[in-house]
Amino acid sequence: xxxxxxxxxxxxxxxxxxxxxxxxxxxxxxxxxxxxxxxxxxxxxxxxxxxxxxxxxxxxxxxxxxxxxxxxxxxxxxxxxxxxxxxxxxxxxxxxxxxxxxxxxxxxxxxxxxxxxxxxxxxxxxxxxxxxxxxxxxxxxxxxxxxxxxxxxxxxxxxxxxxxxxxxxxxxxxxxxxxxxxxxxxxxxxxxxxxxxxxxxxxxxxxxxxxxxxxxxxxxxxxxxxxxxxxxxxxxxxxxxxxxxxxxxxxxxxxxxxxxxxxxxxxxxxxxxxxxxxxxxxxxxxxxxxxxxxxxxxxxxxxxxxxxxxxxxxxxxxxxxxxxxxxxxxxxxxxxxxxxxxxxxxxxxxxxxxxxxxxxxxxxxxxxxxxxxxxxxxxxxxxxxxxxxxxxxxxxxxxxxxxxxxxxxxxxxxxxxxxxxxxxxxxxxxxxxxxxxxxxxxxxxxxxxxxxxxxxxxxxxxxxxxxxxxxxxxxxxxxxxxxxxxxxxxxxxxxxxxxxxxxxxxxxxxxxxxxxxxxxxxxxxxxxxxxxxxxxxxxxxxxxxxxxxxxxxxxxxxxxxxxxxxxxxxxxxxxxxxxxxxxxxxxxxxxxxxxxxxxxxxxxxxxxxxxxx
Ligand code: ADP
Ligand code: MG
Numbered sequence: 001x002x003x004x005x006x007x008x009x010x011x012x013x014x015x016x017x018x019x020x021x022x023x024x025x026x027x028x029x030x031x032x033x034x035x036x037x038x039x040x041x042x043x044x045x046x047x048x049x050x051x052x053x054x055x056x057x058x059x060x061x062x063x064x065x066x067x068x069x070x071x072x073x074x075x076x077x078x079x080x081x082x083x084x085x086x087x088x089x090x091x092x093x094x095x096x097x098x099x100x101x102x103x104x105x106x107x108x109x110x111x112x113x114x115x116x117x118x119x120x121x122x123x124x125x126x127x128x129x130x131x132x133x134x135x136x137x138x139x140x141x142x143x144x145x146x147x148x149x150x151x152x153x154x155x156x157x158x159x160x161x162x163x164x165x166x167x168x169x170x171x172x173x174x175x176x177x178x179x180x181x182x183x184x185x186x187x188x189x190x191x192x193x194x195x196x197x198x199x200x201x202x203x204x205x206x207x208x209x210x211x212x213x214x215x216x217x218x219x220x221x222x223x224x225x226x227x228x229x230x231x232x233x234x235x236x237x238x239x240x241x242x243x244x245x246x247x248x249x250x251x252x253x254x255x256x257x258x259x260x261x262x263x264x265x266x267x268x269x270x271x272x273x274x275x276x277x278x279x280x281x282x283x284x285x286x287x288x289x290x291x292x293x294x295x296x297x298x299x300x301x302x303x304x305x306x307x308x309x310x311x312x313x314x315x316x317x318x319x320x321x322x323x324x325x326x327x328x329x330x331x332x333x334x335x336x337x338x339x340x341x342x343x344x345x346x347x348x349x350x351x352x353x354x355x356x357x358x359x360x361x362x363x364x365x366x367x368x369x370x371x372x373x374x375x376x377x378x379x380x381x382x383x384x385x386x387x388x389x390x391x392x393x394x395x396x397x398x399x400x401x402x403x404x405x406x407x408x409x410x411x412x413x414x415x416x417x418x419x420x421x422x423x424x425x426x427x428x429x430x431x432x433x434x435x436x437x438x439x440x441x442x443x444x445x446x447x448x449x450x451x452x453x454x455x456x457x458x459x460x461x462x463x464x465x466x467x468x469x470x471x472x473x474x475x476x477x478x479x480x481x482x483x484x485x486x487x488x489x490x491x492x493x494x495x496x497x498x499x500x501x502x503x504x505x506x507x508x509x510x511x512x513x514x515x516x517x518x519x520x521x522x523x524x525x526x527x528x529x530x531x532x533x534x535x536x537x538x539x540x541x542x543x544x545x546x547x548x549x550x551x552x553x554x555x556x557x558x559x560x561x562x563x564x565x566x567x568x569x570x571x572x573x574x575x576x577x578x579x580x581x582x583x584x585x586x587x588x589x590x591x592x593x594x595x596x597x598x599x600x601x602x603x604x605x606x607x608x609x610x611x612x613x
Contacts, residue, residue: 014076014106014130015155021103024162025052026171028108028148031100033179034258036060037186039144042202046190051165052172053151061143064116067123071135073112074127076102101146106130107158108151114144129154173197177212178259181252181286184208185511204494204509206236209286213250217242218498222330223491224287226322230295231315233322235287240273240327243281250284256293260307265289268319276327289315426584430576436567438576442601449580449599453592455565458582460593463556467502474522475504483530485513489537496540499555505533523563532562557593 022028029046036044039062049055065073072078079098104110105127115122124138152159162168169192176198180188184205190197200211210217221236235254244250253262265287273283297308309315425443433439438449466473485493490513493500500507504521520529539558540551571579583589583598592598 010130014102017076017099018103018106019158021099022107022151024171025056025151025168026175028052028056028104028151029058029172030175030179031104032056032058032146032148033176035100036062036144037179037183037257039063041143041186043187044189046176046188048169048172048190048192050193051168053159053162053165053168055147055149056151056172057145057147059143059145061141064119064122064142064144065114066116066119067135070112070114070123070125074101074105074110074125074132078102102130104148107155108153109149111147111149112144113138113140115140115142117142178252180212181205181208182254182257182259182288185509202508202510204490204497205286205288206491206494207497207509209236213286218495221284221286222326224285224322224326225487226318226325228318231289231291231318233287233289233315233319235285237269237287237323237326238284239330240276240283243273243277243283245281247282249282250286251282252286254288255296255307256290259305261305262307264312265316265319268316269323272320272323272327287319289319291315426580428577430573430580432571432576435570438571438579440576440580444601445604445607446602447580447599448602449583450567450592450597451569451571451576451579452565452567453596453598454579454583456560456592457586457589457598458579459564460556460560461586461588463503463559464553467499467552467556470502472502473504475506475519476522476526477506477519478517478526478529480516480518481529482510482514482516483533485515485534485537487513488541489513489534490515492537492540496551496555499552503555503559521559521563535562561593 021031025048029048029052033044033046036058039060041060041062043061045059047055047057047059069080073080075098077098078101101110106129109126109128111124111126113122113124119142121137122140122142123135124140125135126133152162176188176190180186180200184200184207185202187199187201189199198212200208203211206218206221209221217238220242221238224233224235224237226233238250251266253260253265255262269283269285269287277283291309295310297310426447427441430438430440432451433448436451438451438454440447440449463473493515494509497507504519504523505517506519507515507517509515517529517533520526520532524532536555536558539561540554565579589598
């Protein structure tokens, strides 16, 4: 009797093994896209035809392969990512086993074109059902393009198991999303039957979440962060009110740059939300875990989406406390970061109950404003000194018993009820004093406006109106400049990108906290750009931690303060007129952004008394 034990032909062995790696078109998408990421590509394009049945093609601009490597890459256990068994536990990516390309080539018709940058010509390989068909020189862009045609053409049982196009496409989209989410620095595009499904530029993690998952998440997710010597947790979690009724929706863990499932860590997050969200609802999360690869075992599942941590319970605890901390920081203490929130730094309403005090001027007996008038049109500085001191005291200490300032002390009987009453019959002539005050006349007296405070208020109201309307301020293009921010500043900037763009900035992101600025608001000079950017962020951070203000208002406030007219600037009459006019149209005109008075009015009746009339 002859021997009956036979080795399976290589192609059949490959087909069986392929079953582990390739269950459906989406599995091919995952493997090819991950290879492109590993190849250092900065652009990855996915082309799908007929939900992947006809074609799955991934084109990248990564490192490419030599002629020999291209051929080798289809051999089972061929990988450039491991040299020996030890590497399995060392490399900073997942357990490479060199199985994907061999498995894919076993169940489809595959054409790979690849070229390294340094090579003049590329190589094109065709393999069908594990059988080598041809390899020839070709002209192609550097990088790699792999076309997988007629998936399961030689495994009819599997082919008939495929679901509807809609279903298969949904799986493909899911795999595409997982890879694209965790690689926001890479530009991705996806085409289905020749039409664009999505195009993503290099961007921040948060922007990638918005552009890929849901635009409206901008103000629905909050940062989560924690770090120890061996593990770093970062990313975003949904605010409690965004919990969903469907399970497993928008829940992502990424470990060392790859999407993974982890029911135990999922529990760490979901249980922390428990008291904050209704029963049967589920929070969303986009959490990255970066960990020393020696502390994970990734080879428990052939498609590498399940992993084990050596100290899973420690990571569980860190994650839970990071989520709690985020609630504390963003949801509880600062409950109303939303755009409708009223800024608490506008002080006008706080003055509502201030008693109306009859204005009276306390005058200096030695003071004679007409001293020196014969010699010059403006009184000499000396003569005005005590007067200025008085005015300065009023501006600085907000005392109100001698001089009127702000609507709230207005004698309505004389000035009318409209909020603009104080500016009734404002004259058109103005003089500037000490390059600090604009002096003009109003119906009942003399108005003295602090130019810096007025301009700050005017700019602020203009900016808020403009940003709320969604208009973009005038901007100036600049030679690109790179700035590096701290982690929390980068988070604020990512969250506030829209507002910054409306302000007139144009910038892109490189890595976690480097930004390239290409344009800035026309109001500031290119020289001040870096410090401006950093100051605005520091100030927003400050506003955030102190008060619940809207982001638009916080940004407008610091921008107005930064770009506002300074004391000491000489003004033309036309400029003074413009400021007085604009102030009269502001919705709040009494106080600047810190609650200091913007103007004082000296009642002419009181002046008359000074003349003993
Ligand atoms: P693994 O990714 O586990 O190494 P694969 O079968 O997916 O195994 O790929 C085999 C090898 O082929 C890789 O290790 C890599 O050297 C090479 N390779 C695959 N895809 C690409 C690509 N897009 N660009 C450059 N090299 C690639
Ligand atoms: Mg691979």
